[in-house]
Amino acid sequence: MPPxxxxxxxxxxxxxxxxxLAQFSHVRAAVAALTPQQLDGPSGLGAWSVRELVxxxxxxxxxxxxxxxxxxxxxxxxxxxxxxWPFSTAxxxxxxxxDTAALAAGNPDxxxxxxxxxxxxxxLVRGVPDDRPVATRVGVMRLGDFLVTRTVELVxxxxxxxxxxGLDIPYDRQALAACTRLLADALAEKAPGGSxxxxxxxxxxxxxxxxxxxxxxxxxxxxxxxxxxxxxxATGRTQWARELDAAKVSASGERADLAALxxxxx
Numbered sequence: 001m002p003p004x005x006x007x008x009x010x011x012x013x014x015x016x017x018x019x020x021l022a023q024f025s026h027v028r029a030a031v032a033a034l035t036p037q038q039l040d041g042p043s044g045l046g047a048w049s050v051r052e053l054v055x056x057x058x059x060x061x062x063x064x065x066x067x068x069x070x071x072x073x074x075x076x077x078x079x080x081x082x083x084x085w086p087f088s089t090a091x092x093x094x095x096x097x098x099d100t101a102a103l104a105a106g107n108p109d110x111x112x113x114x115x116x117x118x119x120x121x122x123x124l125v126r127g128v129p130d131d132r133p134v135a136t137r138v139g140v141m142r143l144g145d146f147l148v149t150r151t152v153e154l155v156x157x158x159x160x161x162x163x164x165x166g167l168d169i170p171y172d173r174q175a176l177a178a179c180t181r182l183l184a185d186a187l188a189e190k191a192p193g194g195s196x197x198x199x200x201x202x203x204x205x206x207x208x209x210x211x212x213x214x215x216x217x218x219x220x221x222x223x224x225x226x227x228x229x230x231x232x233x234a235t236g237r238t239q240w241a242r243e244l245d246a247a248k249v250s251a252s253g254e255r256a257d258l259a260a261l262x263x264x265x266x
Contacts (some may be wrong), residue, residue, distance in 0.1 A: 008082040008145070009185055011178060013130040016147045019063065019174035021122060023154040027057055027161065028114045030169045035196040039110070043164045048100070050164050056096075060115055060153035061121040064146060067134040068124045077196050080139035085149050086186040086234075088138040090266025095137075101157065151178040152265075159228065171228075177203045180227045183234040186264045195255050198220040200230045211255055221253030236263035 031054050043053040080088075107113040107172045130144035141149075155176055158169050184204035195211030197219040198204075209221070227235070232238040240259040243249040251257060 009181055011144065011148050011181075013144045013147070016144070016151065016172050016178060017125060019172050019178060020150050021118070022148060022172040023151070023175040024057075024061060024092070024114075024118055024121075026169050027154070027158055030116065030161070030167050031057075031114060032111055034110075034165065038165050041158065041164070044148070045155060045164075047158060049104075050161070051110065052100050052104045052129065053161055053164060054110055055107060055113065056100045056130045057154065057157050057161070058117040059096075059100065059103065060150045060157075062117050063136070064143075064150065065117070065124045066145075067136065067146075068128060068132075072173065073133050073135045073140050079133075080136070082141075082145040082148060083185055083189045084136060084183065085145075086152070086183065086265050087142070087190070092137055093266060131141065134220045138186055141191065143176050148178050148182055151175045152182060155179040156231060156237075159232065159237065165237055175226070176227055180204050184229060186262060187234070188220060190264060191261050196258075198222075199224040200227055200259075203227055219253075221255040223225075223249065223251045223256050223258060225249040233258075235261050236265065240254070 034050070034054070039049065039054065041050050041052040042048075043050050045053060048056070067081070108203070125143075125147075128143060130142065132143040133140050134143050134146050136146055151174075155171060159169060161167060162169050178202050180203040184198060184200055185207045187198060188206040188208040191208045191210070193210035194207045196207065196209040198208060199205050199222065201224070212220075225243065225248060229243055233240060233243060234251075239258075240249070240262055244251060
């Protein structure tokens with residue numbers, strides 16, 4: 001996908017950092033209560049065990065910390081924008097799986113790992129400017145943008161962990177909002193246009209899909225769903241037809257079928 005021509009939505013850096021730590025704290029509390037049998041069970045994500053999923057969740061923060069410990073890279077013209085990030089994940093799946101397996105093998109004490117990762121992140125991120133360049137796996141990103149991507153990692157894998165072990169780990173409202181908005185904006189990036197209005201209350205409204213543009217009154221093509229259902233659709237955790245049949249998604253208008261555009265992330 002070519003670099004975005006749009007200006008990405010602005011996110012409050014203080015709120016984003018607070019949301020990351022809050023969601024990580026929710027997960028850490030739940031992980032501390034897991035039994036060895038639960039950790040060794042299947043995660044529902046390919047061959048990963050719950051232990052590997054739990055360890056992978058720490059990488060959402062440790063990747064930031066590790067990059068901040070390196071020399072600051074130049075912010076080149078080839079900078080990766082926030083709206084490009086969701087489409088880069090599928091190509092990195094094999095490397096991520098290998099890194100996760102190695103981290104799990106080297107850290108049998110997951111409680112200690114969570115404590116170290118959380119403390120290190122909080123210490124390193126504090127006071128760093130939002131526009132500080134960081135060399136991520138997909139290219140150089142601004143720290144503020146990279147942190148928004150961390151809310152996606154944390155929220156999505158919190159859902160995976162809840163499903164795998166039957167937990168009810170809460171979602172920090174700001175983390176859920178940032179995740180929802182980024183994935184909604186990614187849809188508008190993938191299918192630019194103004195013929196369909198996608199509503200994910202209370203966090204996001206975007207227009208997408210080429211065709212007659214809506215200007216006033218009720219749009220002729222409207223899709224509406226809740227935040228978690230939208231996130232599940234955008235990340236391939238569920239299918240459009242299934243959620244439509246379950247009345248978790250409402251879609252009106254001849255252009256309001258988003259099945260061909262989903263998922264956004266591999």
